[in-house]
Amino acid sequence: MTSQFKYFIVLVFISFLGNAQVEEINPPNYIKTISFKGSTTESQLPILKLGEPLLLEFDALLGNEPDFYYVIEHYNYDWTPSNLVKSEYLSGFDNQRIQDYKNSFNTYQIYSHYILQIPNQQTRGLLVTGNYLISIFNDDDQLVFSRKFMIYEDRVSVGVSVKRSRDVKSIDQKQSVDIVINNSNFNFNNPLENVKSLIVQNNNLNTAISNVKPQYTLGNQLVYKYTTETSFWGGNEYLYFENKDVRAANVGVQFIDLKDIYHNYLFINTPRANQIYTYNPDINGNFVITAVDSEDVSIEADYTMIHFALEHPELTNGESIYVYGNYNNYALEPDNQLLYNAETRLYETAFRLKQGFYNYKYVVVDKNGVLNEGAISGNYYQTENNYKVLVYYRDLGARYDRLIGLGEASSVDISN
Known part of the structure; x- marks a missing residue:
């Protein structure tokens, strides 16, 4: 056509x-x-x-x-x-x-x-x-x-800080994002209505918080210091594996097999929700393509069948378990859904991924389609997460929403 x-x-x-x-x-x-x-x-x-x-x-x-x-x-x-x-x-x-x-x-x-x-x-x-x-x-x-x-565009400065939750019920599980927008060089008209913000955790739009209005103004500043409206579940550090050498087991890979393509069998994972938080450096859900003895990994890195296995009791209330990360844009698709194997008593799935270093996590979706990221991995305020705050503005009579500022912070600097 x-x-x-x-x-x-x-x-x-x-x-x-x-x-x-x-x-x-x-x-x-x-x-x-x-x-x-x-x-x-x-x-x-x-x-x-x-x-x-x-x-x-x-x-x-x-x-x-x-x-x-x-x-x-x-x-x-x-x-x-x-x-x-x-x-x-x-x-x-x-x-x-x-x-x-x-x-x-x-x-x-x-x-x-x-x-x-x-x-x-x-x-x-x-x-x-x-x-x-x-x-x-x-x-x-x-x-x-x-x-x-x-x-x-950089029209306003966006200050971002990460705090422990102000709600005592979730102080050990959540992280709260405080925002200060400094508009000393930019004139806002009716900022409570015309300024909009978006808070994104680990580049995942599925869990982003939107439509939060400034709590109050202080001179040339718009201040957000909410108790619950800007708080996220802390989650846990991502699991990871690396298979830059398809012919040998590497980080997170238990053993390999060669069929039509190489198959990588990852170590069996277990739930971490009821365990003590353990620091485990990750790249916040991202992935990097790597392959040994390659000059151009974009075309020389091979695809392998990655086998995931999770030791978890069978869910009987219509819930589903998925494995996801930035490698599949945090999608919940049939390909990355784990199915219960009655013989092994494990939740299992397998799909093709290009050689590299991958972060991943297991999440649960209930029968109503509600996502629970911490059901298997847990939620801890100590978890290192990246946060981005985007500030939009539509002036009187304007025909589109401008994105006038970006702020970023990591919970590695979390404070009370």
Whole structure:
């Protein structure tokens, strides 16, 4: 189909959404290792300064070099479509084919590695701040996957500090985020209504806190010091494994086997919810692709079947157990759901991952779809978590929400 028709499909899709919040679409099984970041950060949730390059990479495990196309849309703070037309937020053109790709070399699993950098020759840059969604389509105009990202400008300074919970009932399990927005060089009109904030823990939008209004103003400062509204469950340090050498068991890998591809069997994990907190350095759910004896890990790192096993009593009230991390964008999909094996008395699952160092955790979803991240790993105030605070502002008569500030803090500096 023509590129004009593809663009028409996207416009119809956006119009259909109306005022509905857009959600990220997770990829099918043949799309793996989506790496989405800026030029200076390894985060899988790009929060970029206006003008900073954007880099999206992924693998297609098909072996036939399929074509993919990208479309970029601008959104409001609440992820409803903004009123801007494309020329107002994008310089150049999107809806272009991703031309930069290369095929795997000397691997059991054949794949093609795709690289999209913005700006490029067709898409020269993004013009305004705010929320964005990039959607990847195949040659049949089918939406393959989509990812959210944000563009900000430094108009206000955002002070962030992490405290122990002020609620004595959860003082040992939760972390509270205090915020001070200094707008001495920026004039707010009606800040209680026009300023909006988003608090993100470990780059996971699924657990982010939004729609928290400033508690009070103090001169040129907006202050947030709530008891419960800005508090997160502390969670626990992520589990991890590394399989940079597919021919030998490495960190977290108990033993290996070679079938059609290499199979890595991780050590059996046990629940940590009722144990004493133990410091265990992690990378807050992220992953890094690594492979020994490789000059270009993007095409020389192989795919292995990773076998997860959790020692846990069988759940009988409709709950489900998943293993997730930044490697799959914290998705809850059939692929990463663990099923109970009555013979081994273990919850088990297996899926393909590219060689590397991975953080992961086990989470429980109840029969109503409510996520409980700490049911298996526990919640501890001592856990080292990363927090980002994004500040949005829409002036009187404006047609979109600007992202005017970004603050960041780690709970390694937590205080009472």
